[in-house]
Amino acid sequence: MIRVLLADDETLLRTALVSLLGLSGRIEVVAQAADGLEAVALAGIRTPDVVVLDLEMPGIDGIEAARRVIAARPGQAVVLLTRHGRAGVLRQALAAGVRGFLLKSVDPAELERVIIHVHGGRRWIDAEVSAAAMTDDCPLTDRELDALRLTTEGLTVREISARLHLATGTVRNYLSSAMQKTGGSSRHVAARKAKERGWI
Known part of the structure; x- marks a missing residue:
């Protein structure tokens, strides 16, 4: 069983995902968080195999939470969920050490596959986000x-x-x-x- 921590400030969405992932037979959600700071704290306590973070959360966002979780536990697998697959956000996420980057519109079965994928040490980036990143024309350093x-x-x-x-x-x-x-x-x-x- 892959132990997962799931963080999202939208209670309905978070609890729905917990229920759906629990049906997979391969994933056990061992902790839930409603904000970034709680996610960081719980990651240290529950030591999940994979941390799934919403990008936009109160307190600290998903990228900063990922940075802190990975700093405390180098090699920690982190998946980031976002409503907007902007190239700039993808760059920040990868720099923070995030292994999975998905739109929140993802099918739960797809999320399950990504969790298994990143748990195996690999990286997964949503195709739509990846395409946007390749055409990015940001002139800023x-x-x-x-x-x-x-x-x-x-x-x-x-x-x-x-x-x-x-x-x-x-x-x-x-x-x-x-x-x-x-x-x-x-x-x-x-x-x-x-x-x-x-x-x-």
């Missing part, structure tokens, strides 16, 4: 994207500097460059444009 992503969280330049472990002047340079590339009149406008284009 990873650091520029990081700075804009933290801008959307409402952080100040000083706070962004602390989070990224960079000098304040360096962060300002990244944000200035991102503003030029996106045509944004401020870092907030640049961040909004990057989000609308699916880059962050």
Whole structure:
């Protein structure tokens, strides 16, 4: 039996998936979480074989939860579920160490196959998301994207500097460059444009 932790803030969807996965005969859901922080805590306590995370959750999102889970347990298999298969999100997920990336519209039988697949040490990326990533025309560097992503969280330049472990002047340079590339009149406008284009 593959031991799974499932995290999703939508109670109806989460409990439905737990029930459906339980019918497979190969998967046992050993823990459920309603947000990212709870998922990280439960992953440490229940030591699941595979962690399935919703991308958009309160507290911390699925990507940050994945980073923390994998940092605590290197090699942990993580599958990320999202409503929007944006190329920028895929890049972040892969950088965090996520092995599976699926749209939330996935059939439960497909999710079961992916869980078995990543448990075997392999990677699985939704074909639609993969195609979008290959045609991605994002001109921003990873650091520029990081700075804009933290801008959307409402952080100040000083706070962004602390989070990224960079000098304040360096962060300002990244944000200035991102503003030029996106045509944004401020870092907030640049961040909004990057989000609308699916880059962050």
